Amino acid sequence: GCWKKSYTHLMRDDETLDRLACNDLPVLQKKKGYRFSLDAYLLAGFVDETQGARVLDCGSGCGVISIMLAGVKGLRMTALEVQGDMAAMSQRSLEMNGFKDSARVVCCDVVAFDERGFDAIVTNPPYRPIGTGKINPDAGRAIARHEIMLDLETLVRKAGDILRTGGRLYIIYPAWRIVDLFVLMRAYSIEPKRAMMVHSSPGQSAEFIVVCGVLDAGRQFTMDAPLFIYASDGDYTREMKGVFRSLTREKPDLDPKAIVPGKK
Numbered sequence: 001g002c003w004k005k006s007y008t009h010l011m012r013d014d015e016t017l018d019r020l021a022c023n024d025l026p027v028l029q030k031k032k033g034y035r036f037s038l039d040a041y042l043l044a045g046f047v048d049e050t051q052g053a054r055v056l057d058c059g060s061g062c063g064v065i066s067i068m069l070a071g072v073k074g075l076r077m078t079a080l081e082v083q084g085d086m087a088a089m090s091q092r093s094l095e096m097n098g099f100k101d102s103a104r105v106v107c108c109d110v111v112a113f114d115e116r117g118f119d120a121i122v123t124n125p126p127y128r129p130i131g132t133g134k135i136n137p138d139a140g141r142a143i144a145r146h147e148i149m150l151d152l153e154t155l156v157r158k159a160g161d162i163l164r165t166g167g168r169l170y171i172i173y174p175a176w177r178i179v180d181l182f183v184l185m186r187a188y189s190i191e192p193k194r195a196m197m198v199h200s201s202p203g204q205s206a207e208f209i210v211v212c213g214v215l216d217a218g219r220q221f222t223m224d225a226p227l228f229i230y231a232s233d234g235d236y237t238r239e240m241k242g243v244f245r246s247l248t249r250e251k252p253d254l255d256p257k258a259i260v261p262g263k264k
Helices: 038-046 064-071 084-097 139-145 152-162 175-187 238-246
Strands: 015-019 026-030 054-058 076-081 103-107 118-123 163-174 190-199 206-215
Touching: 026 084, 038 064, 038 163, 038 206, 038 238, 054 064, 054 152, 064 076, 064 084, 064 103, 076 084, 084 103, 118 152, 152 163, 152 175, 152 190, 163 175, 163 190, 175 190, 175 206
Parallel strands: 054 076, 054 118, 076 103, 118 163
Antiparallel strands: 015 026, 163 206, 190 206
8 A cells, every 4th residue: 555655665575564453553574484463462452551661572573562562552662682684674663663762672682681670571472392393494483483592481580680670571471381481480589460361262262371470579469351352253352352442542443454363
């Protein structure tokens, strides 16, 4: 469409330009590499931070969560990405959105990242340990799905170093790894405080859990009502549409063509 013409100079031949369901914000993605899914909307919608909060997006990929949180919730984002081509692409996406002051990209392994005092960390990390499931032949997809560059314990341990006292870790993770997640969070003094189970549709087992933990906090936990993505007719549920709406500040009428569905 016409809206793409303004950004063609920032695109590369191996990339696509897509619109988010968030104020039509543009984002670049690799045609053949890992492409973001509903996970990103679920995590961004779960984040509850004061406007202007300093937030680290750990393993930011194409930068989609940073774009949502900077563009809709007014957070000051640092997108941390270890893959150089993904970091460069997300930097161009930030330029498209005009986020010179509210978001930046840092190409770095989280282990080597030495900034401190963040109000929050958001992360949609690799889900599968090495040795489980088939590793994708595409390097970008493999790194996004398997703990090749980053394992859960390293992520949680580093989160404890990066956050200020009382800072929050927001993470989306597969339901089958809930115990691993909670055990490691508590081991590194990030107390699980709030969580929500995510189901594909009613009657099916939970697929994901979205969790908020607080560094050096007391033991009090709230489980939100479960969220079902699809209704029996195959359409998004009222709750899932509410997630999209919470990430849409200016346009309450959603364009379904702007929503990029899928799974990790």
